Amino acid sequence: MSTATRPNHIGRKISRIRELRDMKQEALAQALGTNQQAVSIIESSETIDEDKLIEVAKALGVTAEAIKNFSEEAVLNIIGNTYHDSNVVNGNAYSCNFNPLDKMVELYERLVQAEKEKIEYLEKILKDK
Incomplete structure (x- = not known):
């Protein structure tokens, strides 16, 4: 296992959070008052201006810190550790007693x-x- 740290690619994190929120680039672009191409450029950028990051975070319904600290592994661990029932109704785990x-x-x-x-x-x- 490598001990090298992976680059902190903000654009990929924005893209992944957008996908997890089931949002298309066009919807994010509309929330930002821009076009889909601009969102694509943001998501392909390794870094992003702090003011733009705050604006994107607000549009995604998260904080700028949440984007900076986003980890796919953490999300999967949370889901794996909290989801125990195969019965899901409207996104909520449901267990009939x-x-x-x-x-x-x-x-x-x-x-x-x-x-x-x-x-x-x-x-x-x-x-x-």
Whole structure:
């Protein structure tokens, strides 16, 4: 394993954050008030002006520090360590604590019992008359 540090390519980090936020270059360009080609140039740049970085960060909904410190490995570790359930509904992990069919059977049995009690009550009223 190499101990050499990888270059801090801000453009690639911006690109990856944009992709993770499911945003196209055109959408980022519109948020920045520029065109897609300008966003492409930003994403291919190894460095970026601090003011422009803050503007891009705001458009992406993150801080400039988040872009500077972004690490693909960290994102994968967070996902790997927090995602334990294969049931996902609208992006949220969902785990059912009961069997829905058991609940349906339980409700049906309660309904049948209530109907039996109603019939017994009505029969009692008819006998009293």
